[in-house]
Amino acid sequence: xxxxxxxxxxxxxxxxxxxxxxxxxxxxxxxxxxxxxxxxxxxxxxxxxxxxxxxxxxxxxxxxxxxxxxxxxxxxxxxxxxxxxxxxxxxxxxxxxxxxxxxxxxxxxxxxxxxxxxxxxxxxxxxxxxxxxxxxxxxxxxxxxxxxxxxxxx
Amino acid sequence: xxxxxxxxxxxxxxxxxxxxxxxxxxxxxxxxxxxxxxxxxxxxxxxxxxxxxxxxxxxxxxxxxxxxxxxxxxxxxxxxxxxxxxxxxxxxxxxxxxxxxxxxxxxxxxxxxxxxxxxxxxxxxxxxxxxxxxxxxxxxxxxxxxxxxxxxxxxxxxxxxxxxxxxxxxxxxxxxxxxxxxxxxxxxxx
Numbered sequence: 001x002x003x004x005x006x007x008x009x010x011x012x013x014x015x016x017x018x019x020x021x022x023x024x025x026x027x028x029x030x031x032x033x034x035x036x037x038x039x040x041x042x043x044x045x046x047x048x049x050x051x052x053x054x055x056x057x058x059x060x061x062x063x064x065x066x067x068x069x070x071x072x073x074x075x076x077x078x079x080x081x082x083x084x085x086x087x088x089x090x091x092x093x094x095x096x097x098x099x100x101x102x103x104x105x106x107x108x109x110x111x112x113x114x115x116x117x118x119x120x121x122x123x124x125x126x127x128x129x130x131x132x133x134x135x136x137x138x139x140x141x142x143x144x145x146x147x148x149x150x151x152x153x154x
Numbered sequence: 155x156x157x158x159x160x161x162x163x164x165x166x167x168x169x170x171x172x173x174x175x176x177x178x179x180x181x182x183x184x185x186x187x188x189x190x191x192x193x194x195x196x197x198x199x200x201x202x203x204x205x206x207x208x209x210x211x212x213x214x215x216x217x218x219x220x221x222x223x224x225x226x227x228x229x230x231x232x233x234x235x236x237x238x239x240x241x242x243x244x245x246x247x248x249x250x251x252x253x254x255x256x257x258x259x260x261x262x263x264x265x266x267x268x269x270x271x272x273x274x275x276x277x278x279x280x281x282x283x284x285x286x287x288x289x290x291x292x293x294x295x296x297x298x299x300x301x302x303x304x305x306x307x308x309x310x311x312x313x314x315x316x317x318x319x320x321x322x323x324x325x326x327x328x329x330x331x332x333x334x335x336x337x338x339x340x341x342x343x344x
Contacts, residue, residue, distance in 0.1 A: 028190050032192070046216065132191060
């Protein structure tokens with residue numbers, strides 16, 4: 001049985017681009033605050049603070065950013081779920097997103113809080129940055145792997 | 155003048171190749187977005203520190219002085235990647251209102267630096283002991299926040315404007331039509 005439902009997002013031409021802008025601000029805030037900690041692990045940026053201190057003080061903004069990013073992302077997804085589901089870039093993006101979030105709240109958190117050898121610390125920072133880069137790349141390639149995505153439709 | 159320069163720069167062999175290179179262009183765009191992800195947080199946190207919203211336990215000078223170099227490096231990388239893309243489609247973007255707005259906002263960022271660098275950012279140490287920051291510092295941070303979010307949104311807007319095909323002279327011009335093969339469509343135009 002098909003449920004008749006018209007997504008209100010698709011009835012306004014402005015809804016999708018506005019959500020995209022919110023999505024960008026969300027990931028600048030979430031990935032950006034995680035990156036501040038990663039750069040600290042690489043001895044770049046706020047070096048007068050410890051990584052643990054930095055992570056603690058940015059945690060709330062990382063969460064706010066993640067919330068904005070995930071909610072706006074789900075709304076964007078809802079505009080054309082079939083297309084996204086069939087798009088390899090989107091699937092790759094979801095894989096990177098799950099890995100990045102898991103990594104951030106397990107291995108990354110542990111190394112930031114308890115410290116590790118310099119080599120391991122830098123490796124963790126690089127993995128974190130690469131995972132989040134994978135998420136961003138996946139997002140951009142959604143539109144390039146599937147040019148049938150009709151932006152006028154939304 | 156500006157239009158003929160745009161036509162010249164996009165017709166150079168390098169940018170013609172880049173425009174027709176299929177997946178090189180989205181890689182550059184992705185890296186441009188990666189710089190937002192990696193360095194945008196530094197801008198947001200610096201502004202929010204000045205507004206008293208984040209990192210309040212850190213001295214203002216710690217945040218401003220230590221982020222300065224990485225932010226500059228990020229900015230240079232971001233602009234370099236942006237320039238590569240803009241030169242590919244210089245003629246199309248000449249007509250694009252969101253691109254014009256983005257450039258105007260970037261000019262205002264330069265103006266912002268001219269006005270506030272000496273008054274706020276280069277005097278961060280003086281702000282350290284203050285219980286509440288002066289209005290000028292908060293104004294600088296608020297304007298910066300609005301400008302950078304505006305630049306990101308204007309950048310997103312660029313992609314929504316259909317190029318005026320009758321006016322474009324670019325070879326390997328990407329025509330935004332559906333392709334069942336799922337590859338980036340290119341067409342030759344003279």
